[in-house]
Amino acid sequence: LKAWLKGTCCGHCSRTTGMEAMPPGAQSACGAKPLRLYVLWLFAELVTGAHALNFMAGRQMIVDGRPFQVRGVCYSPVPIGEDFHAATNRDYFIESYAFIFQRDLPLIRAMGANMIRVYGMMPHNNHTMFLDAVHANGLKLMGTFNLAIAKTTPVATQAQRDHVISKFARQVKQYRDHPALLIWSFGNELNGVWNGFLQQLGQSGDHKCNWDDRPDDQGGCWLHTGGVPKKGTACYESSACVYKRLFGFIDQAAAAAKAVADVFVVSAFADVDAFDDKVARAGQNLPNVDFWTAQVYRGRTFTNLFESMSKASEKALLITEYGVDAYHDACGFSQDSPCYNRLGDNSGSFVDEAAQADYAVTLTQDIDRYSTVKPGCAIAGLDSPNCITLGGFLMSWVDEFWKGGDVEGKCLPPISDPHFSNKTCHFKAHVTCDNLNTSMHDLCGYSNGGAPDAYVNEEWFGLTTPSKCLQNRDTISPRLAFWEMRRVWTGAVDHFVDFPSCQTVLLMGTERLDASGSMPWWIGFASLGAAASLLLSLLRSWRIEARFSLRSVVGLPWMPVESWRRPLLEA
Secondary structure: OHHHHHHHHHOOOOOOOOOOOOOHHHHHHHHHOHHHHHHHHHHHHHHHOOOOOOEEEOOEEEEOOEEOOEEEEEOOOOOOOOOOOOOHHHOOOOHHHHHHHHHHHHHHHHOOOOEEEOOOOOOOOOOHHHHHHHHHOOOEEEEEEOOOOOOOOOOOOHHHHHHHHHHHHHHHHHOOOOOOEEEEEEEEOOOOHHHOHHHHHHHOOOOOOOOOOOEHHHOOOEOOOOOOOOOOOHHHHHHHHHHHHHHHHHHHHHHHHHOOOOOEEEEEOEOOOOHHHHHHHHHHHOOOOOOEEEEOOOOOOOOOHHHHHHHHOOOOEEEEEEOOOOEEOOOOOOOOOOEOOOOOOOOOOEEOHHHHHHHHHHHHHHHHHOEOOOOOHHHOOOOOOOOOEEEEEEOOOEOOHHHHHOOOOOEOOOOOOOOOOHHHEOOOOEOOOOOOOOOOOOOOEEEOOOOOOOEEEHHHOOOEEEEEEEOOEEEEEEOHHHHHHHHHHHOOOOOOOOOOOHHHHHHOOOOOOOOOOOOOHHHHOOOHHHHHHHHHHHHHHHHHHHHHHHHHHHOOOOOOOHHHHHHHHHO
16 A cells, blocks of 8 residues: 555655656646545554655655655764774674763763764674664664775676675665664766775776776866866766766666665765766666765855756755864975874864854755755755755764874874985875874864865864773763754754763663663763753754644645644643
8 A cells, every 4th residue: 555655655756666657647646635545644644654755856865754854974984093984894783882872972962963974884794783772862873885985895897896896785675674864875976086986986897998097187087177078088988977877877776675675775976076977977877776865064154065966967956965074284384294283282273163163054054945845845956056965964963083194184194203204295284194093183284275274184073082990981071062053953952962071971781672662761861951852952943843743744735733732741
């Protein structure tokens, strides 16, 4: 019954199943009797106990039967002193690390987020406890199938690609019935030359693409300064060739995932190489991907991204990373290269929470202005920029000290090595980097004009900052951006969210979820004040969402929420 309703009501919607579109007459019938069909759907939900329908309607993401906007946070909670690449199975979402997500998830929800995004869950591990905790805290998850780089995950032959795709499908199938998992990303930044996938795919098979992966200002086809390639040029043809192969590979993976699970499938793309141009020219090779994604660091605005992507494709856009770090680095505007300033010196560098919060709020408001939850976005299509964004994921939840060991700006070797020479440093590199000391909060990063200080410090993106308690257990403290995002997402102006102390953190992980899937009360709420604040936020959110639900989903005319909310509360 639910499958029939989905086909009847969606018509030509993009779906997470392979159902064919219903004829126009069926679509009209749905429009004429929305309440009757919605009641039938509710009946099917109650009887089967199955998950609510999640699908794409035009550029709207429908989750649990209602338009959904992602208010997300990138979540990679690597403790001080540990390395993401060297940690046990590179996986912090298993039972042995439960104390981390028990510490974080209630706080993320209290901030007003409704989703988190993770960058990899090892397929051979059991993540049920983590997924249960995500669901118990009222959050959804965007999982990532981690392909790492082409050197370690080769894709040059069809056999190699088939092997990767089959592993992805198995992991998707493993948790296909869990209500927390909403989106799967096949890889992360597969279109970045630093990962090597474009190069391998371009050289695969008998026909080579002959794509030059050097930057355009060095005579290659990788676009940094020169704009899109002109039609008929070698770069125009070779870039179309490699992106057709990349998109085709991703599409095969998406099709395999959809064959085993009813789930949204994407691939998180870097906002590089004139990505909108590649979408416009080769995007037709990705019919099984539900919407586009981009990891965007253009400055205090998204510039023309929403307009250009709206013209490039009929699909919506999800921002899978945005924001800035919380450190003002004198290296950015300095005339010197490499940079010798260090944390705590007199160079004029400082922790700049105000700039980080300002960028987070301003960019989030920009996303909201172009949101697809607005009425009418379900029928929006090509060149409808006011209906383009599905929301976004702020970068990121907590500072990660390990990132200084793998950055773009580095000295080969760093100054700690007796063979150091400033002549072997990248432009604007800090002389201490790469820094493999994961217990040190360093300034490693790279020059970027989109940052408020013209520099990206990789270890400083957290909405929170950690302090070591014992071994791999840290407490975290909120930055200004946490409170400002809480104000934007919930309307709360108070600071009634208690962050767990060391004593509390040391106790976490010793209790499991109860039989109902709920978190232990002392983990979810560190104080009565936090509980009261969260309750007020939920009531405020309920008032807004209930009004929208009645108008757009059930199909009833608008009515004042106060006319029925108080009797319901009293009942």
